[in-house]
Amino acid sequence: MKDSYQLAVIGAGPAGMAAAQAAAGHGVDVILFDEQARPGGQIYRNIENTSVDHGLLGKDYAMGAQIVQAFRQASLDYQPNTSVWYLDKSRQIGLLQQGASEQVFAKRIVIASGAQERPMPFPGWQLPGVMTAGAGQVLLKSAAMVPEDGVVLAGCGPLLLLLAWQYLQAGVKIAALLETTPKSNSGKALRHLPKALVASEYLFKGLQLTRAIRRAGIPWHKSVCDLRAEGGPNLKAIHFSSSGKNQCIETGLLLLHQGVIPDLQIAQAAGCGLEWHEARQSWQPKLDNWGESSQLGIFVAGDLGGIVGARAARLTGQLAGLQVAHQLGYLDHAMRDKLAGPIQKARDRHHAIRPFLDAYYRIAESALVPLNETLVCRCEEVTAGHIRDVIALGCNGPNQAKAFTRCGMGPCQGRLCAATVEQIFASAHKKPVSEIGRYNARPPIKPITLGQLADS
Amino acid sequence: MFRFLDTNAQVEVTLDGESLDLPAGISLAAAFIAAGQTPMGHSPVSHSPRTAYCMMGSCFECVIEVDGVNQRACQIEVVQGMCLRRPGGTADNGSQS
Incomplete structure (x- = not known):
């Protein structure tokens, strides 16, 4: 590894791979860091090695094989098994690789976390x-692991249906699907449907999954709420209510999902400005049309910039890569625009499905703000009730709640409680989350020992 | 909780001083789950049982001591001869390990 590169890309999912390739293809000197051992991100995870039949995992996964193969052939410095624990606005990067810390500088950064x-x-x-x-x-x-028979899936969002479908292909017996999507969502989503039709493949895929799950005869409970898991030491049963009836299913495995949100830690540590997306109920970095953040020279691509899905992620990566190549003098204005035109058009087509999906799978208000007894911060074991107590004492926001309760100060650094804590504040203050704010994120954003830090 | 679609070779590790066979070629967290070794550990505050939750590096519930260093078990591959210690500090000794 050199001390300095023209472009450093963080993340080897579809967006990161595409950004790195697009820039490298025009002569930019690129390095890419990724935490996993092999490229593909979460979506194409282990695509080069998996022993599972690609047909079982679905067409969208299979598509990753070609994408990863092309990435392997690109002329760039790919560094797997590498954590980025530090990034600042002067584009200095702190890395952790095989237990040793190193520092690298890059003129441009694309964060695709x-x-x-x-x-x-x-x-x-x-x-x-x-x-x-x-x-x-x-x-x-x-x-290549699947649940033993009797797994329960709960929550809302396309991934839950896809997983149910994949398990069906693998012959897994699913005890129940507990859908928490509120009934009123479909009516509200309807007005976004005409615009969504330009990306109708998403709608067809959803219908296909739904039909297969129905045909398999899996008990499918709708408008589920009041979830409560019981057991000790391992899960024994899940209680819930559906259509006003309390029910209970005995199971040793419950898989949850209620959508995905941008993984903001690195972008926030670098000082990238954020904005609140009301329909998605999540924060995302403020970006220009090329994906450049409020910290000039630091770009964002893929789902970190707002959930767009793997195919659009790839396109946003390409656009960021082209703009980096342009800014560094490898592509003139006219050429950049010529190349970017069709990519932007394709990206906008994929984006057209999002307002419909955002409305259709919008989370029930009740699911955003948990009961008092619920653990909000799993690391420091802070309950929702404890957060409400400090709000009643005058605590003014998530960052102060950290100091009052240690909520968000454990090993996960708030990754699993930030979204909940801001909703509890918003609900208590009767204000939108955009006025509540969010935890600050500071390096080290990945665990590093003092010894490793001292050696860097 | 989970089963394999195909068969797996085994590796031998030490867990809290005792020898344990785990399936090879997968992440340490996956190997624990496949071997039915749950809970993987206990939380530092109330000593409540925990196991990997997200499997992609966000939740830190699978942190375990590997050859003397705390690591996320979902982020590393299980390797023959690994010396593992379960986390399990309790509230009364204030341990955060």
Whole structure:
């Protein structure tokens, strides 16, 4: 590794790979860092190695094979198994690789850290045996593992349906699908449908998944609320109510999902300005049309810039890569625009489905603000009730709540409680989350020992 | 909780001083789950049982001591001879490990 590069890309998912390739293709000196051992991000995770039949995982996953292969052939410096624990606005990067810390400078940065699943807190969600649907997919793609019979899936969003479909292909017996999407959503989503028709492949895919799940005869409970997991030490049962009836299913595995939100940690640490997206109920970096953030020279691509899906992520990566090549003098204005035109058009087509999906899968208000007894911060074991107590004492926002309660100060650094804490504040103050603000994120944004820090 | 679609080779590790066979070629967290070794550890504050939640590096619930250093088990591959210690500080000794 050199001390300095023209472009450093963080993340080897579809957006990061595309940004790196687009810039490198025009002569930019590119390095790419990724935490995983192999390229593909979460979506194409382990695509080069998986022993699972690609047909079982679906067409969208299979598409990743070609994308990753092309990335492998690009002339750039690809650094797998590398964590970025530091990034500042002067574009100095702190890395951790095989237990050793290093520093690199880059003239331009593209952050493509992707998304994380939105936390889904309810009483008992910390029990072993309660995991995310994304975790289920990681186990399937990277370890060829599927649930033993009797798994329950709960929440809302396309990923939940996709996972159910994948498990059906693998012969897994699903005990129940607990859909928490509010009934009123479909009516509200309807007005976005005409615009969504230009990206009708998403709608067809959704219909296909839905039909397959129905045909398999999986008990599918709708408008589910009041989830409560019970057990000890491992999960034993899930309680819920649906259509006004309290029900209980005995199970040792519950997989949760209620959409994905941008993984903001690195962008925030670098000082990129954020904006609140009301329909998605999440923060995202403020970006220009090329993906450049409020910190000039630092770009964002893919789901980190707002959830867009893998195919649009790739296109936003290409646009960021082209703009970097232009800013560094490898592409003139006219050539950049000529190349970017069709990409922007394709990106906008994929974006057209989002308002419909955002409205259709919008989370129930009740699911955003948990009951008092629910653990909000799993690391420091702070309950929603404790947060409400300090709000009643005059605590003015999420950052002060950290100091009062240690909420968000554990090893996950707020990744699993930030979204919930800001909603509790918003609901208590009867203000939109945009006026509540968010935890600050500061380096080190990934765990590093004092010894490693001292050696860097 | 989970089963394999195909068969897996095994590696031998030490967990809290005792020898343990885990499936090879996958992440340490996946191996724990496949081997039915749950809970993987206990929370530092109330000592409540925990296991990997997100499997993609966000939640830190699978942090375990690997050859003397705390690491996220979902982010590293299980390797023959690994020396593992479960986390499990309790509220009364204030341990955060």
